[in-house]
Amino acid sequence: MTKRFWIGLALLLVIPGLIFTASCAKKQVKSEPGVTGTESTGAKRLEGDAQARALEEERLREQRAEMAARQKFQNEDIHFEFDKSGLLPEAKRILRDRAKWMMAHPNTSVIVEGHCDERGTSEYNMALGDRRASSTKSFLVNVGIASQRLTTISYGEEKPLDPANNDEAWAKNRRVHFVLE
Amino acid sequence: MKRSHLFVILALFVILVVCLNRPCQARVYIDINAPYLRKIPTAIPIFKDMSGGQPHSQLAKTLSELLTESTDFTGFFKILDRESFLEDPQEAGLVQREINFKNWTDVGAELLIKCGFKYNGDLLEMELRLFDAFDGRLIMGKRYTGRQEDKRRIIHRFCDEMILRLTGHRGIFSSQIGFVSTTTGSKEIYIADFDGYNPRRFTDTGTITLFPAWSSDGKWLAYTDYRHGKPDIFIRHIKEKRGTVVSLKGSTSITPAWVPGQFALLASLSHEGNPSIYLLSGNGKIMRKLTRHWGIDVAPTLSPDGKKFAFVSNRSGSPQIYVKNVAGGNARRLTYEGRYNTSPQWSPRGNFIAYVGLSKGQFDIYLIGAEGQGPIQLTQGAGNNESPTWSPDGTLIAFSSNREGPSRIYVMNANGTDQRRLLILNGEQTNPSWSPRLTGY
Structure with missing residues (x-):
């Protein structure tokens, strides 16, 4: 009976003590690397630096990729036929990529600019640019992008990418351009 | 002053x-x-x-x-x-x-x-x-x-x-011509006398300003500018510093045209979706939607009695000119020749509508009867010719042309004769708009 009492008492004291020391030890372990680091060998230090560098490079690479993706997003226009605002297959492909990117970056919003080539009259081109921006926005909304993340604006023939007066320039200028807000 | x-x-x-x-x-x-x-x-x-x-x-x-x-x-x-x-x-x-x-x-x-x-x-x-x-x-x-x-x-x-x-009719000698020029590097509205004399800058937006339109009393100018980052219609008193901006989210607000004798105008707005023609008060309030269609409706111009308007629509697949009553009813297609007819301007004398048509890769000014008679071609073989605007007596038409390289403002008789340049400024000049006869001139 007394034996049992003593064992019970010991357990009562020891278990919380163990738990206490264990949790303390855990805490100690957490703060340990900083302390033990100073005592570690040179080889170990190098290994740590390499790891940090790798992490940093990874971070930079991701940042660059992110920048490149943003750049691509803004630099890669979609193009249209003369006097048309319908989306070509290539434009749809690009827009699906755009939509994926926008879904992965839910905090972005985008200005969708509609542009025309210089041929035709400025007022009709202004309306045509409106239609191009609008059909682009509709496509993105249909594949799941929230409409309030997309603002359309028409510049008509007012902001040509290539001011030359030939087929090549005109083809470049009939575009929807994206600007990340 | x-x-x-x-x-x-x-x-x-x-x-x-x-x-x-x-x-x-x-x-x-x-x-x-x-x-x-x-x-x-x-x-x-x-x-x-x-x-x-x-x-x-x-x-x-x-x-x-x-x-x-x-x-x-x-x-x-x-x-x-x-x-x-x-x-x-x-x-x-x-x-x-x-x-x-x-x-x-x-x-x-x-x-x-x-x-x-x-x-x-x-x-x-x-x-x-x-x-x-x-x-x-x-x-x-x-x-x-x-x-x-x-x-x-x-x-x-x-x-x-x-x-x-x-x-037997009043002439043009008290009228002025508004136009857009890139002289300062941005697109601004200028006003010159009817003969191109004394051009002076009217807007200072530092951005894109287009489509000037005079009210029929000559006191107001409506136009589109991008000052607020998007194409809005501004309605400005010419002599007093007051006016309104029609600011609509997501709208391409362009091509204002005043209703003769009224403080009201038509314009193309796209805040409800596709560009459509609306009637607005001179204070910029939207009164009524005048065209309903899936396509582009733009560039309205009113008949002298203010009862009808012509406009451009691509409802047939290509831009063509249509006529409709302001009060309602069906739109009647006016132009059938060519695949690209835009910029209608109803003559203040009522019989004709001047417009821009595309033929053989060139844009030229044409004239068509309000009931579809004609059309006749007024410019030919001299660059691209756009933006016709009638003198207040309906005897002359000003327009822009790149026949000499940069775009300039020209004027011709309403039958296409005597085409001559009105003025030269640095940069390019487009979008001419002839005022009515001005009082206090």
Whole structure:
């Protein structure tokens, strides 16, 4: 009976003590690397630096990729036929990529600019640019992008990418351009 | 500025009708409704210097050139070469009994404009008389007094009276032309006199400004600008610094056109989806949607009675011009030739609509009857020609053209003849818009 009492008492004291020391030890372990680091060998230090560098490079690479993706997003226009605002297959492909990117970056919003080539009259081109921006926005909304993340604006023939007066320039200028807000 | 203008007009222009002999008959010499006018051979000898003393031969020449250019601008007259004239203008008299009309009919003149001037202190006095050389009869005569720097206004005032007498309609001499120029690097609206004289900048947006449109009382200008980062319509009082902006989220707000005689306008807006024509109050409030269609509806222009409007729609698959009643009903397609017809402008005389059409890769100005008669082509083989705008009397059309390289403003008679450049500024000039006759001019 007394034996049992003593064992019970010991357990009562020891278990919380163990738990206490264990949790303390855990805490100690957490703060340990900083302390033990100073005592570690040179080889170990190098290994740590390499790891940090790798992490940093990874971070930079991701940042660059992110920048490149943003750049691509803004630099890669979609193009249209003369006097048309319908989306070509290539434009749809690009827009699906755009939509994926926008879904992965839910905090972005985008200005969708509609542009025309210089041929035709400025007022009709202004309306045509409106239609191009609008059909682009509709496509993105249909594949799941929230409409309030997309603002359309028409510049008509007012902001040509290539001011030359030939087929090549005109083809470049009939575009929807994206600007990340 | 306004007040001093008025003062000058009231105080300095002493207008004396000097119908000295029998009263003038209201004969119409020029029918401005005729599609092809025969230009009337007209003699304008050098102004006679009646001051005495030191001759003002330079001023005589300046005034004569001013009158000749202004008269010629209308397209109604064939101005005869002074070299062929038989008499010395400084010797010959200015009144009917002193004129040997045979001297004028012999050189082919049917009309004769005899003028003289003299200094009265600092003021300049001018007498201008228009004669029928065949009948040997005074048609009208005017005497004006003004400051030297008012000479353009005096001569234009005479020309306005002369055109009214010869055609029965008010002329263009108190009108102005608004247009867009890239002179400063941005697109701004400028205003010049009807003949391109004295261009001055009206907007300072530092961005893109387009589509100027005058209210029919000449007091307001509506236009589109990107000052707020998107194309909004601005409605601005020309002389007072006040107005409205029609700011609609997601809208391409363009091509305002005033309703004749009302403080209201039509414009193309796209805030509800596709660009459609709306009726707005002059305060910028949307009153009514006038077109309902899936496509583009843009560039409205009103008939002179304000009951109908023409506009551009691509509802048939390509931009074409349609006509519709403001009150409602169906839109009627007006243009069938060509795959690209835009920029309609209804003549203030009601019979015709000028527009831009594409043919053989070139944009040109055409004219079509309001019921679809025609069309006839007005410009041809001289670059691209766009943005027609009618003079307030419907006899002239201004437009933009890149025929000489950069886009400039040109003017022609409504039948396409006498195409000439109006002015040159640095940069390019587009989007001309002719004002109505302006009061307080």
